[in-house]
Amino acid sequence: MTELPSTTRTLRVALLGAGSVGSQVARLLIEHGNDLAERSGARLELAGILVRDPDAPRDSPLPRELLTTDAEALILGADIVIELMGGLEPARTFVLQALHSGADVVTGNKALLATHGAEIFEAADQVGASVSYEAAVAAAIPIIRPLRDSLAGDRIARIFGIVNGSTNFILDAMDRQGLSAEEAQRIATELGYLEADPTLDLEGYDAAQKAAILASLAFHTQVSIEDVHREGIESVTADMIADARRAGYVVKLLAVCERLAEESGDAVSVRVYPALIDREHPLASVHGGNNAVFVEAEAAGPLMFYGAGAGGVQTASAVLGDVVSAARRHIAGGVGVGESPRQSLSIAPFGHINTRYQIIIEVADVTGVLATVAGILSDHGVSIATALQTVERGEESTTARIVIGTHRATEQALSDTVARLTENDAVTRVVSVLRVEGE
Numbered sequence: 209m210t211e212l213p214s215t216t217r218t219l220r221v222a223l224l225g226a227g228s229v230g231s232q233v234a235r236l237l238i239e240h241g242n243d244l245a246e247r248s249g250a251r252l253e254l255a256g257i258l259v260r261d262p263d264a265p266r267d268s269p270l271p272r273e274l275l276t277t278d279a280e281a282l283i284l285g286a287d288i289v290i291e292l293m294g295g296l297e298p299a300r301t302f303v304l305q306a307l308h309s310g311a312d313v314v315t316g317n318k319a320l321l322a323t324h325g326a327e328i329f330e331a332a333d334q335v336g337a338s339v340s341y342e343a344a345v346a347a348a349i350p351i352i353r354p355l356r357d358s359l360a361g362d363r364i365a366r367i368f369g370i371v372n373g374s375t376n377f378i379l380d381a382m383d384r385q386g387l388s389a390e391e392a393q394r395i396a397t398e399l400g401y402l403e404a405d406p407t408l409d410l411e412g413y414d415a416a417q418k419a420a421i422l423a424s425l426a427f428h429t430q431v432s433i434e435d436v437h438r439e440g441i442e443s444v445t446a447d448m449i450a451d452a453r454r455a456g457y458v459v460k461l462l463a464v465c466e467r468l469a470e471e472s473g474d475a476v477s478v479r480v481y482p483a484l485i486d487r488e489h490p491l492a493s494v495h496g497g498n499n500a501v502f503v504e505a506e507a508a509g510p511l512m513f514y515g516a517g518a519g520g521v522q523t524a525s526a527v528l529g530d531v532v533s534a535a536r537r538h539i540a541g542g543v544g545v546g547e548s549p550r551q552s553l554s555i556a557p558f559g560h561i562n563t564r565y566q567i568i569i570e571v572a573d574v575t576g577v578l579a580t581v582a583g584i585l586s587d588h589g590v591s592i593a594t595a596l597q598t599v600e601r602g603e604e605s606t607t608a609r610i611v612i613g614t615h616r617a618t619e620q621a622l623s624d625t626v627a628r629l630t631e632n633d634a635v636t637r638v639v640s641v642l643r644v645e646g647e
Contacts, residue, residue: 224293225300247531252634261277294319347517368646369462369491370461419478463479475560491646501514
């Protein structure tokens with residue numbers, strides 16, 4: 209190990225939060241201090257760790273002398289503040305306090321950035337500090353820096369992918385093991401993929417927050433969580449998974465960020481929903497709790513980023529990468545790298561997106577019903593790409609099951625079509641409706 213010069217500058221690092229990620233960050237800062245100093249050009253001194261109760265039991269032991277409940281003293285004495293508390297408050301207050309004091313901020317708080325990102329980045333710009341957040345979207349997968357730096361000179365057309373490992377684990381278990389949604393969720397909870405309250409994951413809030421962050425970077429436009437159309441996986445059943453498999457698809461919860469050409473100019477569409485992906489598509493092979501993000505750039509072409517989307521030590525890797533970058537800025541001098549929400553594209557109405565549907569319906573097995581269904585689609589300008597009909601005979605009646613694949617159409621036209629099908633007397637039940645992505 210190379211001995212550091214005695215003149216090497218020391219930077220004080222404050223850590224806010226000592227959960228599964230924070231405790232790993234603290235451990236790595238302490239154990240790999242010399243390595244990090246060589247890479248950053250400065251000694252990184254862990255000045256303290258903000259916790260609610262210094263005496264509370266912890267899975268990972270931390271030096272007792274570093275634990276504190278005095279947030280203000282810790283923040284104001286730091287050069288770099290790492291925020292890993294989660295939630296909106298007091299995280300927002302602490303981050304703004306750090307920036308106003310001139311400290312750089314490293315955070316993994318997706319909810320904070322998706323909700324208060326504009327305020328936080330403006331505060332950083334005012335003092336020339338930096339806000340780094342590689343860990344906020346895909347844990348160990350580097351996606352923020354490539355979008356912010358490597359692809360800054362390119363024009364991004366689309367980003368889509370799997371950004372929530374918990375729901376991917378559940379859908380993957382249902383697909384590959386034939387489990388029910390309830391059984392897959394139970395296993396996910398036992399393995400730590402789901403919290404006691406799984407709402408953020410199952411209802412798509414976590415993925416929507418990440419989608420807002422990705423869209424803001426990719427399209428140089430401030431996108432908030434309120435701009436994201438969100439659907440979770442609560443309605444996805446084992447029968448839907450089986451139907452998808454028979455049709456050559458797999459169901460994934462996708463985040464889609466897309467540039468649309470509107471009459472008034474380019475606009476941004478950001479949405480999260482369960483969708484069908486062809487089994488030959490690379491996203492279909494993303495198993496377990498892994499994440500994968502596709503970026504479609506005008507000059508660079510299609511790019512894929514894949515890896516672990518969760519985990520304490522994996523996420524800590526991304527956090528420390530940001531810490532090293534912040535330390536290098538301190539040593540080199542100059543202002544922090546700001547965000548670029550200068551384009552200010554409008555948010556496209558959800559009904560304007562162009563996609564395909566797979567619609568599965570049950571109908572009475574009588575003459576003319578298929579023509580009736582085709583007529584409803586035609587009335588809304590939706591054409592049928594594929595149609596598969598099977599007949600189920602019961603003791604009292606005979607019903608037919610029709611699996612319809614549509615050609616591309618606007619979301620508004622497709623949703624109006626489904627509404628008409630639901631209301632029509634010839635349709636016994638709309639079994640499922642899923643969009644098709646990745647084509």
